[in-house]
Amino acid sequence: MEEFSAVTVITSLIALGVWLALTITQVSTWAKRIVEAARARDYRYVGGMSRRRTTELLWTIPGIAVLGITLAFGVELATRVLFESGSFWGWTIVVLVVLAGAFAGLAIVVGVIRKERPDYASIRADLMDLVGERITAERVVEFRAMLNEADVRQRRIRIGRRNKAGVAGARAELEDISAGFKDHAPMGNQAVQSIRWSVAFEVFWRASLIGIIAVLVSIVPWLFTLIDIVGAASSDALPIVIALFFATPISVAIGIASTRAALAARTAQHAVYLKQRAEVVQLLEEFDRTSRKGVAGLGDRVAKALQILRDQQS
Numbered sequence: 001m002e003e004f005s006a007v008t009v010i011t012s013l014i015a016l017g018v019w020l021a022l023t024i025t026q027v028s029t030w031a032k033r034i035v036e037a038a039r040a041r042d043y044r045y046v047g048g049m050s051r052r053r054t055t056e057l058l059w060t061i062p063g064i065a066v067l068g069i070t071l072a073f074g075v076e077l078a079t080r081v082l083f084e085s086g087s088f089w090g091w092t093i094v095v096l097v098v099l100a101g102a103f104a105g106l107a108i109v110v111g112v113i114r115k116e117r118p119d120y121a122s123i124r125a126d127l128m129d130l131v132g133e134r135i136t137a138e139r140v141v142e143f144r145a146m147l148n149e150a151d152v153r154q155r156r157i158r159i160g161r162r163n164k165a166g167v168a169g170a171r172a173e174l175e176d177i178s179a180g181f182k183d184h185a186p187m188g189n190q191a192v193q194s195i196r197w198s199v200a201f202e203v204f205w206r207a208s209l210i211g212i213i214a215v216l217v218s219i220v221p222w223l224f225t226l227i228d229i230v231g232a233a234s235s236d237a238l239p240i241v242i243a244l245f246f247a248t249p250i251s252v253a254i255g256i257a258s259t260r261a262a263l264a265a266r267t268a269q270h271a272v273y274l275k276q277r278a279e280v281v282q283l284l285e286e287f288d289r290t291s292r293k294g295v296a297g298l299g300d301r302v303a304k305a306l307q308i309l310r311d312q313q314s
Contacts, residue, residue: 008224012244015220019247022214026251026258033261037191040268042275071101118146120154120276127283137291143284147277154273157266160207167206170199174267181271191264200260211255218247 074097123146157174159165177194186194204211222244229241 012221
């Protein structure tokens with residue numbers, strides 16, 4: 001069997017390692033999206049739980065953990081240098097570690113307490129906190145401005161980087177499916193099955209950056225190996241090229257399936273957004289009427305509207 005060049009071997013090993021990492025990421029995301037599609041519900045929390053950002057929940061604890069590990073290594077290095085290389089460099093490293101920890105911790109705190117963007121759930125929670133109170137027309141206008149800001153991100157299903165994927169037909173179909181889930185939330189694998197494979201195929205090639213990178217990376221090993229074989233005018237290693245070639249269709253299949261699950265999760269969650277927005281609009285209309293008329297009985301009327309929403313929810 002023809003021996004491969006060192007460049008081919010090293011390049012193929014690196015490409016296979018990157019491809020494997022990307023594939024594991026895709027499979028993990030695939031499983032996560034399937035669970036999200038099946039569990040997309042309007043979970044009602046009170047107060048701060050309704051306003052807590054997903055980013056805060058996902059990244060604060062891992063960020064603190066990474067910071068803690070980094071500081072531990074820094075302290076260990078500073079201690080070693082302090083006792084082995086003299087006090088000057090040791091204390092210098094200690095000061096740098098302390099400053100790095102302080103600024104990194106400050107960055108995490110700033111990230112946690114930064115101005116949050118309003119969403120339907122947080123606006124609804126704020127309105128429910130005001131049930132039984134009379135708010136001014138100016139306050140109603142502020143709530144409507146927050147609703148408009150939330151609409152930019154939640155009113156339509158977003159596909160692609162900055163929602164710029166040219167899949168208008170697929171987007172319209174997903175929104176029709178989402179409208180059907182508004183009254184009856186999908187159960188089990190229903191959300192995934194509602195997404196046509198052709199839609200997933202189109203969105204994958206137009207908006208799945210990681211999936212396309214995985215496909216391109218999977219081409220590198222068998223392409224370099226094939227070039228090596230052609231240059232040596234030998235076909236003894238052709239079975240290896242064929243074996244490496246299978247990584248590409250595997251990447252395409254996983255990418256399309258993962259995209260289908262992601263679209264299902266997005267569609268199911270969008271149905272939840274539609275319900276939340278309808279409740280926000282209903283509460284705002286009730287507050288708006290009472291604030292303009294200045295009539296008595298505001299608490300009773302808003303409480304009645306809120307009870308109607310709860311009955312609809314149940």
